[in-house]
Amino acid sequence: MSMFCYQCQETAKNEGCTVRGVCGKDAKVANLQDLLVFVLKGISIYAEKARAEGTDLSAKTAPFIMEGLFATITNANFDAERFENLIKEAFELRAEIKAEFEKAYKDNHGQEFTGSLPEQATWFSDNLNDYYEKSSNVGVLETENVDVRSLRELATYGLKGIAAYGDHARVLGKHKQEIDRFVQKCLAATTDDSLSVDDLVALVMETGEMAVQTMALLDEANTSTYGHPEPTDVNIGVRNNPGILISGHDLKDMEELLEQTAGTGVDVYTHSEMLPANSYPAFKKYDHFVGNYGNSWWHQDKEFKSFNGPILMTTNCITPVKDSYQERIFTTGMAGYPGVKHIADRKEGESKDFSEIIELAKKCESPVQLEEGTIPGGYARNTVMSVADKVIAAVENGDIGRFVVMGGCDGRFKNREYFTDVAKELPEDAVILTAGCAKYRYNKLDLGDIGGIPRVLDAGQCNDSYSLAYIALQLKEAMGVDDINDLPISYDIAWYEQKAVAVLLALLSLGVKGIRLGPTIPAFISDNVLNVLVDKFDIKPVGDVEADVAAIMAGK
Numbered sequence: 001m002s003m004f005c006y007q008c009q010e011t012a013k014n015e016g017c018t019v020r021g022v023c024g025k026d027a028k029v030a031n032l033q034d035l036l037v038f039v040l041k042g043i044s045i046y047a048e049k050a051r052a053e054g055t056d057l058s059a060k061t062a063p064f065i066m067e068g069l070f071a072t073i074t075n076a077n078f079d080a081e082r083f084e085n086l087i088k089e090a091f092e093l094r095a096e097i098k099a100e101f102e103k104a105y106k107d108n109h110g111q112e113f114t115g116s117l118p119e120q121a122t123w124f125s126d127n128l129n130d131y132y133e134k135s136s137n138v139g140v141l142e143t144e145n146v147d148v149r150s151l152r153e154l155a156t157y158g159l160k161g162i163a164a165y166g167d168h169a170r171v172l173g174k175h176k177q178e179i180d181r182f183v184q185k186c187l188a189a190t191t192d193d194s195l196s197v198d199d200l201v202a203l204v205m206e207t208g209e210m211a212v213q214t215m216a217l218l219d220e221a222n223t224s225t226y227g228h229p230e231p232t233d234v235n236i237g238v239r240n241n242p243g244i245l246i247s248g249h250d251l252k253d254m255e256e257l258l259e260q261t262a263g264t265g266v267d268v269y270t271h272s273e274m275l276p277a278n279s280y281p282a283f284k285k286y287d288h289f290v291g292n293y294g295n296s297w298w299h300q301d302k303e304f305k306s307f308n309g310p311i312l313m314t315t316n317c318i319t320p321v322k323d324s325y326q327e328r329i330f331t332t333g334m335a336g337y338p339g340v341k342h343i344a345d346r347k348e349g350e351s352k353d354f355s356e357i358i359e360l361a362k363k364c365e366s367p368v369q370l371e372e373g374t375i376p377g378g379y380a381r382n383t384v385m386s387v388a389d390k391v392i393a394a395v396e397n398g399d400i401g402r403f404v405v406m407g408g409c410d411g412r413f414k415n416r417e418y419f420t421d422v423a424k425e426l427p428e429d430a431v432i433l434t435a436g437c438a439k440y441r442y443n444k445l446d447l448g449d450i451g452g453i454p455r456v457l458d459a460g461q462c463n464d465s466y467s468l469a470y471i472a473l474q475l476k477e478a479m480g481v482d483d484i485n486d487l488p489i490s491y492d493i494a495w496y497e498q499k500a501v502a503v504l505l506a507l508l509s510l511g512v513k514g515i516r517l518g519p520t521i522p523a524f525i526s527d528n529v530l531n532v533l534v535d536k537f538d539i540k541p542v543g544d545v546e547a548d549v550a551a552i553m554a555g556k
Helices: 027-052 058-071 080-109 128-135 146-171 177-189 197-226 251-261 272-279 297-307 323-328 355-362 381-386 388-396 414-425 437-441 466-478 498-509 527-537 545-553
Strands: 232-235 243-247 267-270 289-292 311-313 329-332 341-343 374-377 402-405 430-434 456-458 489-494 516-518
Touching (some): 027 058, 058 080, 058 177, 080 128, 146 177, 146 197, 146 527, 197 466, 197 498, 232 272, 232 289, 243 251, 243 272, 243 355, 251 267, 251 272, 267 272, 272 289, 272 297, 297 311, 297 323, 323 329, 374 456, 381 388, 381 466, 388 466, 402 545, 414 489, 414 516, 489 498
Parallel strands (some): 243 267, 243 311, 402 430, 430 456, 489 516
């Protein structure tokens, strides 16, 4: 076993990748990711001890910890050199936080701190060879108790999702001290062997509560900066100009790319999770913003080739890069891939410099057309709640029989056709609420509408899943029901990576029960932990399409 990773849905045999990740990362990168998380936990240990002494260092720790965790999510960064540098930075920050803790301790107690600390807070080397040797011995399997391991990893993966959402919000100038403190508290707690299983279950539930707060914060950051998404028929055809394709989730990158390409003769298209950018008012003013090209992330090997122009990956999901577009793809932010040019972070008060991408685009042919027409988007919380009376009336008079939340992620495996089949099988009085790239399994089907309400209401990126929770909570109040589970809403969730874990924990923290989860139950959830989730929240695996649809429409 040269590595061990089971954080994503496609992990080998739904058990764990032990030689090379199904995602494409090699053992070297997988182990360096483990070592980075290991040192981030050390930073968090000192920060929590400092807070106990009255010194709050979360403002110093959270930005780096969030970026570091973000870099380790599935399909974000495959570049070993980037992780070597992040680990060096982590050691530097840990030393700084350690010194501040020790000073606070001495000021309070009149003596040096002499207590014992976990290895995450003490191990150090400035030798890269030591990094690689140590990295193979700090992974998830170092926690021997399978249930403790399961709960620690469930919290950690939820925290990775929180980190991704929190980082996007911070880029737009929004952060919240309570979230920053929780990030370090949660990481430190995963090293504490004195915590019981019940303590860890409570930590997991608190992770869900913080996920709700973080998604709400990101929603505020996006909508206050770019306006509320509007119902939009998004063009999926192409024009004859050269183009740049932008993928991922970072709306600040989207804004700066549009500004810098204005008047250059270069068009801009979105791909995969960047599709919802087409619905923001702030971006609609750009006449060279053409629409969306292609489908979800895993189609990129063929779609990037046919696009002909440069591609900018702002976050996950990047897949192993093919020779056909190796010279045309760029990464930025926490994304990275060996041999691929990386656009540096913006300096204080400045924009990122996309000039190299733009100049390359001018020399490229226009995209090959894959399809034509439009797909609907922009049905986030503000749009849906603006017609809440119409929605409620449609429910009360029987025109809408059920809302089905089918948010989440897409993936490569054939068993994800389940979600397409469910969408087709749902009766005509069912409305699908979606966010995330899972929508590509059904957003181009002709499912029609109910009294002018589209049967697929797309709230946006996985980052926009807060809209789905908000809509449910507002409908609960408007319809006068006591329990969110009494609403005519069912949950059939597709998951792939750690942001989806954060969304799942967020729903559980809101008390949502009866969630169907697929296409598989996460490998990192042990049998005993699964039993707790089943007993408390009635979580269930997806099953036969016809039987599931019948149960969904019956509210079961």
